[in-house]
Amino acid sequence: MDLKGFDHPGDPGAGGTRSVKVMIAGGFGTGKTTMVRSVSDIKPLTTEETLTQATVGVDNLIGVADKAETTVSLDFGKISLNESLMLYLFGTPGQERFWFLWNGLFKGALGAIVLVDTRRLASSFRAIEEMERQNVPFVIALNVFPDSAQHPVEEIRDALDISPHTPIVACDARDRASSRDVLVALIQHLQERSAVALESR
Amino acid sequence: MSAPRRPTDPSGLERYYVLTGGRSGPGGAASSLDVATLVVSRAAPVPGMQHEHEEIVRRCRDPLSVAELTAHLGLPFNILAVLLADLLDAGRIEARDPIPAHHAGRGPDLALLQEVLSGLERL
Numbered sequence: 001m002d003l004k005g006f007d008h009p010g011d012p013g014a015g016g017t018r019s020v021k022v023m024i025a026g027g028f029g030t031g032k033t034t035m036v037r038s039v040s041d042i043k044p045l046t047t048e049e050t051l052t053q054a055t056v057g058v059d060n061l062i063g064v065a066d067k068a069e070t071t072v073s074l075d076f077g078k079i080s081l082n083e084s085l086m087l088y089l090f091g092t093p094g095q096e097r098f099w100f101l102w103n104g105l106f107k108g109a110l111g112a113i114v115l116v117d118t119r120r121l122a123s124s125f126r127a128i129e130e131m132e133r134q135n136v137p138f139v140i141a142l143n144v145f146p147d148s149a150q151h152p153v154e155e156i157r158d159a160l161d162i163s164p165h166t167p168i169v170a171c172d173a174r175d176r177a178s179s180r181d182v183l184v185a186l187i188q189h190l191q192e193r194s195a196v197a198l199e200s201r
Numbered sequence: 202m203s204a205p206r207r208p209t210d211p212s213g214l215e216r217y218y219v220l221t222g223g224r225s226g227p228g229g230a231a232s233s234l235d236v237a238t239l240v241v242s243r244a245a246p247v248p249g250m251q252h253e254h255e256e257i258v259r260r261c262r263d264p265l266s267v268a269e270l271t272a273h274l275g276l277p278f279n280i281l282a283v284l285l286a287d288l289l290d291a292g293r294i295e296a297r298d299p300i301p302a303h304h305a306g307r308g309p310d311l312a313l314l315q316e317v318l319s320g321l322e323r324l
Contacts (some may be wrong), residue, residue, distance in 0.1 A: 081320025
């Protein structure tokens with residue numbers, strides 16, 4: 001752990017509180033903010049960067065008519081896992097080209113949830129590519145919308161071109177328990193990866 | 202107490218320029234600050250501190266993430282990072298980066314993952 005400016009490790013001021021972070025990625029309008037909101041202990045907050053006017057009107061709005069505009073902002077929430085461990089959840093901006101605005105956004109993350117709207121699979125391609133490129137372990141969460149058709153999971157796996165080892169789970173991002181289950185699926189996936197990594201040493 | 206006079210109602214880029222003294226990005230200790238880095242004060246604010254510095258020190262009596270600070274102070278990440286760098290250099294705050302699943306060179310942290318899982322299962 002990096003303890004910058006931490007001269008007195010026994011200092012009660014630090015309280016020994018630690019943090020972990022999980023990223024929630026996915027295409028525009030796939031439910032990232034909704035998931036952060038449903039599972040957070042605190043009222044979700046937003047941190048914004050200053051390029052907000054750059055690309056209004058560029059995103060494809062098919063099937064997301066309710067969402068009028070997008071800004072370069074990071075919605076986030078927090079879950080107290082225990083007295084000294086906080087989980088921060090960050091809903092990444094739909095515009096992947098702006099991820100650079102926050103210092104190594106994915107560096108130091110435990111992993112990511114990539115939300116997919118099965119009506120618009122292609123909108124999450126970029127997010128999946130970025131996770132693979134940055135070597136961030138992830139699970140795919142199919143956010144089931146009222147008018148989503150039922151697709152066999154393997155069909156979706158083919159269409160998204162993801163490895164057989166990457167879990168795909170269905171969820172309702174509006175529901176706290178359902179969103180929590182996606183987080184559980186991610187952590188279990190990380191445990192499996194870790195176990196494999198330990199065995200192969 | 203005669204603090205340096207600040208422009209009336211500074212806003213937007215001009216305000217940020219004033220806040221940071223024209224610096225555009227953090228260096229040194231703060232260059233790796235993460236949105237989930239926890240910040241905690243090491244001492245009470247002292248008279249004469251820049252208002253925003255004082256605000257950070259006051260809010261971080263209990264650990265607060267960099268993301269929460271940007272939201273509460275209404276400052277962009279990169280501007281806040283400059284202010285945090287000042288406070289880190291002066292030894293007024295501590296910063297603790299988030300724990301990644303894989304510590305560099307130490308392999309996967311199974312105990313951490315189990316702790317996270319237990320916490321989630323209690324939700």
